Each structure stands twice: as C-alpha cells, then as structure tokens.
C-alpha cells in the first residue's frame with residue numbers, strides 16, 4: 001500500500017512538473033534597433049494568451065540623445081499617428097506620454113547603445129497590433145506589426 005502511495009505521488013509530481021513547464025514556456029521575441037534608424041524585425045507572430053518575452057537591444061553606437069530606441073506595442077484601437085505625435089513631445093519622459101500608460105500592451109524604456117531590456121507580457125486577443133519606436137522622427141521607419149493568432 002505504501003509503495004503504491006509513493007508511486008502515485010511520484011506520478012502526480014511528474015504531471016504537475018510537466019504542466020508547470022508547459023505553462024511557463026514563453027514565446028521569445030528579439031528585436032534590434034540600429035544606428036540606421038531601423039528595427040531588424042518588423043513582424044512577429046504569437047498566440048493569444050501566451051506569455052511573451054520581448055527583448056529589445058540597441059545594437060548601434062550612436063548616443064541615446066540622438067538615436068535612442070524603444071518598442072511600444074499599442075493596444076487595439078489606438079490611433080498610431082495621434083500617439084506618435086504626442087509621444088514626440090514627451091521629452092521629459094523619454095518620448096512616452098504618461099497619458100498612454102494604460103493604452104499599450106507593453107513597452108520598453110528608451111535605450112542607448114549597447115543597452116538591452118526584456119519585457120514580459122501576455123499576448124492579447126487575436127488581431128494585429130502596431131509596435132513602434134517613439135523617438136522623434138523614428139516611427140515612420142521603426143514600425144512593425146505583432147500578429148496574434150487565436
């Protein structure tokens with residue numbers, strides 16, 4: 001009897017471990033910002049509800065003051081142009097307007113050369129979401145699409 005209890009416990013633990021490993025598995029997305037004012041990745045796809053680890057790396061050497069980069073993924077329904085215009089004015093908060101804090105899926109800080117930041121978020125409902133760099137003048141070029149599949 002004791003032996004079977006032990007076997008059952010081991011099995012139960014194995015199942016729990018497997019489930020935990022499954023739920024902890026995150027989609028990983030890596031994006032680089034360059035001195036040429038580009039992202040090396042302008043499209044990626046994730047599944048609704050999954051955990052996403054997004055890493056932005058500033059791969060250039062130009063100073064943050066002239067070539068800073070971030071990644072902001074806007075929430076569904078936000079007007080990209082209106083956001084960009086407001087962000088460009090937000091000098092004191094590194095080009096992210098505080099009024100938009102609740103209107104983004106996730107965002108990184110503004111990074112300088114050699115810096116890297118990983119942010120984690122839960123992929124939203126299926127659809128397409130725009131991501132962009134809010135440093136003034138960058139968004140027309142540094143813009144991409146996150147596709148979320150159901």
Ligand SMILES: [Cu+2]
Pocket residue numbers: 033037067068069070133134135138142
């Ligand atoms: Cu940029």
